[in-house]
Amino acid sequence: MTYRETPDIIVSRLPVYLRALSHMQAQGKQTTSSQELGDQVGISAAQIRKDLSQFGEFGKQGTGYNIAFLIGKLREILKVDRVWDVAVVGMGDMGHAIVRYQGFADRGFRVSMVFDSERSKIGAKVGGFVVQDTREMVSAVRKAGIMVAMLCVPAAVAQEVANQLVEAGVRAILNYAPINLSVPKGVRVQYLDPSVGLQRMTYYLK
Amino acid sequence: MTYRETPDIIVSRLPVYLRALSHMQAQGKQTTSSQELGDQVGISAAQIRKDLSQFGEFGKQGTGYNIAFLIGKLREILKVDRVWDVAVVGMGDMGHAIVRYQGFADRGFRVSMVFDSERSKIGAKVGGFVVQDTREMVSAVRKAGIMVAMLCVPAAVAQEVANQLVEAGVRAILNYAPINLSVPKGVRVQYLDPSVGLQRMTYYLK
Numbered sequence: 001m002t003y004r005e006t007p008d009i010i011v012s013r014l015p016v017y018l019r020a021l022s023h024m025q026a027q028g029k030q031t032t033s034s035q036e037l038g039d040q041v042g043i044s045a046a047q048i049r050k051d052l053s054q055f056g057e058f059g060k061q062g063t064g065y066n067i068a069f070l071i072g073k074l075r076e077i078l079k080v081d082r083v084w085d086v087a088v089v090g091m092g093d094m095g096h097a098i099v100r101y102q103g104f105a106d107r108g109f110r111v112s113m114v115f116d117s118e119r120s121k122i123g124a125k126v127g128g129f130v131v132q133d134t135r136e137m138v139s140a141v142r143k144a145g146i147m148v149a150m151l152c153v154p155a156a157v158a159q160e161v162a163n164q165l166v167e168a169g170v171r172a173i174l175n176y177a178p179i180n181l182s183v184p185k186g187v188r189v190q191y192l193d194p195s196v197g198l199q200r201m202t203y204y205l206k
Numbered sequence: 207m208t209y210r211e212t213p214d215i216i217v218s219r220l221p222v223y224l225r226a227l228s229h230m231q232a233q234g235k236q237t238t239s240s241q242e243l244g245d246q247v248g249i250s251a252a253q254i255r256k257d258l259s260q261f262g263e264f265g266k267q268g269t270g271y272n273i274a275f276l277i278g279k280l281r282e283i284l285k286v287d288r289v290w291d292v293a294v295v296g297m298g299d300m301g302h303a304i305v306r307y308q309g310f311a312d313r314g315f316r317v318s319m320v321f322d323s324e325r326s327k328i329g330a331k332v333g334g335f336v337v338q339d340t341r342e343m344v345s346a347v348r349k350a351g352i353m354v355a356m357l358c359v360p361a362a363v364a365q366e367v368a369n370q371l372v373e374a375g376v377r378a379i380l381n382y383a384p385i386n387l388s389v390p391k392g393v394r395v396q397y398l399d400p401s402v403g404l405q406r407m408t409y410y411l412k
Binding site: 011014018019020023040041042078080084092093094097098100101108109147155179188193194197198200201203 | 218220224226229245247248283285292298299300304306307309310313354356378384386388394396399401402403410411
């Protein structure tokens with residue numbers, strides 16, 4: 001089966017389904033329906049059925065979805081049935097928070113290297129990691145075969161650091177810097193910009 | 207003019223246009239084209255023209271967009287031509303990072319109150335703010351008329367705190383807790399979940 005043609009908008013909803021299903025499972029539930037899942041994530045049951053049908057037949061008419069099975073399938077589709085090593089660049093407040101964040105491990109990710117360019121930070125320990133010099137980043141990331149990075153550097157240097165990460169073989173960048181990055185084809189960027197999230201909502205405020 | 211009928215997917219792109227335009231302005235540029243803006247944000251020129259045409263005629267054939275004018279219009283549409291007071295709940299690593307984050311002020315937001323439920327944190331100072339007891343949150347937020355909040359509490363208590371914020375009059379919640387929130391109609395939630403951002407990208411990795 002090839003997933004190539006699946007629209008990105010559908011792909012973007014799968015991690016949200018996975019998160020909600022994992023939450024149900026943690027609460028001891030074994031089966032769910034597209035209706036119940038839809039209520040949890042604020043998406044219509046019809047949309048959920050349509051999204052999932054892109055990838056196969058996961059539910060049974062009348063009995064709904066087996067949660068453990070669907071979680072397994074979604075993890076496989078999203079390629080988080082393995083653990084990805086992640087490089088974190090920029091050890092300011094946000095970088096610190098990310099390195100200490102406990103929520104990655106069971107969702108497919110593990111911080112494995114941290115970098116900063118400030119002399120006062122290099123060599124220090126953050127959350128069990130020794131902060132490495134960004135000047136060693138390209139070779140260290142390439143050598144480790146790391147394909148995923150989180151960018152927590154100031155906006156002014158984000159593009160330059162992103163270029164280096166791409167040069168090192170990184171293909172997925174989660175960008176916390178409030179700036180759009182230019183990357184070559186085949187490299188993905190996702191943005192976590194709190195102001196953008198807030199502005200999407202103030203539009204609707206009276 | 208009423209903006210009511212604009213699809214949310216269009217609204218979601220406006221803050222991204224605004225960020226890119228502000229960046230161009232900071233670099234001293236005065237005009238731009240839908241082509242150039244599109245290259246910056248990774249969206250087609252045609253889509254940008256279509257999105258903006260929902261709200262009026264902002265560009266001129268041949269001369270493109272006046273950046274300062276378009277920034278002003280987008281800020282007006284997104285209602286960030288004012289400054290919104292924001293309550294931040296949860297003073298863990300992420301809460302700390304957010305309170306100290308310098309990027310909100312010129313984008314329409316200002317942290318104005320911070321809360322935590324842990325006795326050891328209440329009364330302490332974080333980024334110039336005295337941490338208040340969440341037990342005083344409903345009355346304090348209501349009294350101040352705050353409509354926007356950022357939620358940085360553990361997933362296990364996020365729904366309960368969200369309920370209290372809604373009770374206090376909050377209508378827009380930026381949620382850092384890795385859990386879907388149920389909120390009444392008229393209340394908006396946006397999620398900043400790094401694992402979701404990463405999983406959207408690993409799907410595409412080979």
